[in-house]
Amino acid sequence: MLRHLIWLVLPLALAACGAEPKWAPDEQVRAAAYHSGNPPSVTLFTVVGIPRGQGGHSGLMIDGSERIMFDPAGTWYHPNVPERNDVHFGITDKMKAFYIDYHARETYFVREQKVPVSPEVAEMLIQRAEAHGAAPKAFCASAVTDVLSGVPGFEGIGRTFSPISLSKRFAELPGVTSKDNYDGDPANHTDVLMVQATDRRR
Template sequence: MRIVATLALVAVLSGCAVSSPFEATPEEAAAKAYVPEGPPKLTLFTMVNNTTGAGGHTALMVSGSQQVIFDPAGSFQHQLVAERGDVLYGISPAWVQAYKSAHARNSHHVVTQEIVVTPEQAEIALQLVQQNGAVAGAFCTRSTTAILRQVPGFESIEPTFYPVQLMEQIAARPDVVMDRYYEDDEGNVRDGIVPAEG
């Protein structure tokens, strides 16, 4: 029974790919830093299967002294985006849209959950994602919950391997703004990456 459950878990989480073998240097990542406008925020991205409602991938955007996406075991790669330890650097609003567009297709949509936080919370989250390192395949949600639980105000997040379970925990918060993004193209994440301007 345990083997069957493990295989089912792997099937559900197959959207979490193996991390990129291409690693930016600290200098390359720093050179790409993008400082966002507006209040500090944490934004959870959940890729949801349009047919089954199951989660395919989890990622966390931190908007603090710079804006990055923690894309654990993710497939989003572009030569204009520096990636180091599963953290994507240089994430301007155009790259946020490119990230969502790459994941939204006829099989999946992207749920965005945005929470305004204090500058201190954002910097703690930024340090945690930068220190975490690359994540093994199928551990995208588990690693994200582990990071969130260390941010003050998010300690009640329960560990889980399932993207939709984390999404539902975040949806229960009174301070969350939620959106769903759909596209109708075919292919996979890398097929859908369009270079962003700005």
């Protein structure tokens, strides 16, 4: 009897945590494409709670032939940044700063960990992020490890649902640099989103 109840409830549970797919038109994605001109790299963003150090969110910025943000199960957006299933296109330095500012607040800081990669690895990661699909809520770290898993240089990352565990493993990669971004503003995104929505300059 219990087994039958589990099978009845399971589809409802999966539906409740279902992802929200988005698919920007081709012309918007092409128009937004941004190449930074920097050496290829991968940057892990981890939103960390203050003062307990709990993990709130994971996001991955990939800088290759273009710079994208893989923000699985995230809530950040910008009207000038088209999105396809958790992949945001057109991540200029200003958009990167908006992303950090959106998450950093009185109760959270954003850890930024960057590692250099080859152009081939950067392109492989961009393709894997684009192919991943929208992640369910609370699956951010798991989705990031899905993209990194098996890629040369990231074999030791493994799988985890914990943003903090992912950050610790990422910190052990060769050549990684780290920066913690703080913002003492109250935990209110309204002002940040209003600035982003009205700022049309890139």
